[in-house]
Amino acid sequence: MLGGGIFYWMYRGFDFSKLVEANERIDWWWMAFSLIPGIMAQVFRGLRWKQTLEPLDEHPGTMNCIHAVFISYAASLIIPRSGEVARCGVLRKYDGVSFSKAIGTVVTERIIDSALVLLFTLIIFLLSIPTFMNFFDQTGISLVGWLNGFTLTGYVVTAICLLVTVFFIYLLIRRLTVFAKIKRILKDVRDGVFSLKDVKNIPLFSFYTLAIWISYFFHFYLTFFCFEFTESLGVMTALIAFAVGSIAVIVPTPNGLGAWHIAVKTILVLSGVSLASDAEMFVLIVHTIQTALIPLLGVYSIIALSMKKPLYQA
Numbered sequence: 270m271l272g273g274g275i276f277y278w279m280y281r282g283f284d285f286s287k288l289v290e291a292n293e294r295i296d297w298w299w300m301a302f303s304l305i306p307g308i309m310a311q312v313f314r315g316l317r318w319k320q321t322l323e324p325l326d327e328h329p330g331t332m333n334c335i336h337a338v339f340i341s342y343a344a345s346l347i348i349p350r351s352g353e354v355a356r357c358g359v360l361r362k363y364d365g366v367s368f369s370k371a372i373g374t375v376v377t378e379r380i381i382d383s384a385l386v387l388l389f390t391l392i393i394f395l396l397s398i399p400t401f402m403n404f405f406d407q408t409g410i411s412l413v414g415w416l417n418g419f420t421l422t423g424y425v426v427t428a429i430c431l432l433v434t435v436f437f438i439y440l441l442i443r444r445l446t447v448f449a450k451i452k453r454i455l456k457d458v459r460d461g462v463f464s465l466k467d468v469k470n471i472p473l474f475s476f477y478t479l480a481i482w483i484s485y486f487f488h489f490y491l492t493f494f495c496f497e498f499t500e501s502l503g504v505m506t507a508l509i510a511f512a513v514g515s516i517a518v519i520v521p522t523p524n525g526l527g528a529w530h531i532a533v534k535t536i537l538v539l540s541g542v543s544l545a546s547d548a549e550m551f552v553l554i555v556h557t558i559q560t561a562l563i564p565l566l567g568v569y570s571i572i573a574l575s576m577k578k579p580l581y582q583a
Contacts, residue, residue, distance in 0.1 A: 275528060276530065279530055288554070296495045297495070299491055308562070311342065312338075313481045315334040317481065318375075321377060324467030324468055325367070325374070327364075333359065335570075339569065339570040343570075346560070349523060357375065363574060363580060382478075385478065385482060396505075489511050489514070490507040492551075496551055498544070498547045499537065513533065514529050514532050517531070524559075537551060
């Protein structure tokens, strides 16, 4: 609902008949080509996940890991953030992998990916400070103004609230661990979280991690060549838009619906796309096609797995 509201607000005055007119001017071969790195990003994610599970004495099939990742993205389109649970359930069903251990490895993945995105964004930010300042001005975001809105009392109250929240979570976990089953589950999750320290081939893990995000970038960047008004913007503009878009998808909407559109559109306009309607058309077409790829891969994996016999019946 949140994504739909943002999307409606952004496109409430958009002339959708322009999409029909633009069809003849779009290079669809580039669009099709851009889908390949999008698929590869998920394949690399499946390969990396398999690697993080091995130190836990869990050895799922390679294709099962990839299918699980495909299904997880499709599930998140229906219920945001549900994909993590879905993919762990797939490996539980078809390989007997401990669900709690798998969840732990997913947490580790998220931490690593988030740190990488933040580092990447920081580097791009330092290289393109004027563009980001314009972005904050155009979107009404002012970090300094937001921080200045807090008084000393506000900072103290916020800090106390955070400490109290952490303390009560700690007490809750302590009480829950009285029960042996829950204690075992929490231990499995903990082992999963710390599985990275026992990964045998760290260089390969690093390669998979970089390959995931390089693939995501080219999944986005290659679409620039589909449109006359973006093909000459350059790699730096694509990097800035990619960084901002990657942060925007944190908003709990299906594939960043709405938030991604606004973020990327703003960067395109600031970077030289003269007509806002062109930028709106770009993000609408690119997001729609790339989002459509996700359920297709999910359906493919569901069909492929349906031909296999489950090892575990829940």
